[in-house]
Amino acid sequence: MLEKGYIQVYTGDGKGKTTAALGLTLRALCAGGRVYFGQFMKGQDYSELAAVKHFERLRVVQFGDPHFVHGKPSPDDVSHARSGLSQIDEALASDRYDVVVLDEVNTALSCGLLSPQEVLAVLARRPARAEVVLTGRGAPREIIDAADLVTEMREIKHYYKKGVDARVGIEK
Numbered sequence: 603m604l605e606k607g608y609i610q611v612y613t614g615d616g617k618g619k620t621t622a623a624l625g626l627t628l629r630a631l632c633a634g635g636r637v638y639f640g641q642f643m644k645g646q647d648y649s650e651l652a653a654v655k656h657f658e659r660l661r662v663v664q665f666g667d668p669h670f671v672h673g674k675p676s677p678d679d680v681s682h683a684r685s686g687l688s689q690i691d692e693a694l695a696s697d698r699y700d701v702v703v704l705d706e707v708n709t710a711l712s713c714g715l716l717s718p719q720e721v722l723a724v725l726a727r728r729p730a731r732a733e734v735v736l737t738g739r740g741a742p743r744e745i746i747d748a749a750d751l752v753t754e755m756r757e758i759k760h761y762y763k764k765g766v767d768a769r770v771g772i773e774k
Contacts, residue, residue, distance in 0.1 A: 603635040604702040608732040608750035609725060613708050613741035617773070623703045623735045624650055630733070631657045635700035638693040640665060642738070643708040648774050649666050660770030661699075663689060675715050684713035687724060694728040701733045708738030708745065718744035726758070 610626075612619040617715075627637045636659040639650070645666040654660050654733025667678065694702055710716050720746060721736075728734060736745060746752050768774045 603633060604731050605632070606735060607700075607728070607731050609748060610733070610735045610751040610753075611708070611741050611745060611749040612737045612753050612755065613733065613738060613739060613755035614744075614756050617760060618755045619739075619754040620650075620705055622687070622753070622755075623705055627653075627660065627701065627703065630701045631643060631659055635659065636698055637661070637701045637703065638699040639663070639703045639705060640681055640686055640690050640693070641705040642666060642707045643715070644706060644711070645669075646774070647772050648655050657676075665675040665689070675713055678773065679713075680715050683710045684720075687716055687720060688769065691724045691727065691761055694724065694732055697729045697732075699732065703735045703737070706738040707736050710721075710738065711745070712738075712740035717743045722748055727761075742754040748772070 612622050627639055630637050639660065639662045641662070641664045643666045644664045646666045651662055654662055665682045667682065690702060690704055693699055707716070707721060711718060711721065725734060725748060
């Protein structure tokens, strides 16, 4: 699909990072591309998991447990993240995917589940035509410097502060 791929980062404290990556995923799929969507720190049931029923060129894989990481990560949390990064590395090396998304990898980095150097090493090995998207709050400087495009989502107002929980089909 692409002759040259770029590295995109969606970060910041505002809503919309994963949603933006899903929008790019839809666009790539509708253009005939193949997408690997790896979700770090996620093991919960999200609506986008059902997309594989509708798009045969989409692979969605979660690298986490159904709980959120609070405080110091457990050895299992670290193991899931490392396994996920290894699977991302394999997906890129296969050269089967036009777009590879590392959803919430920046959050995994800020929690200490992975190091920026580990992620950068995987990015350095990617095929030149692969578009890679890294989402999550707290993207470290090393990731931002390596990226070709960086978008910061900034919260101005959010209904969560009024007690609205995550809604199926919108936030999850």
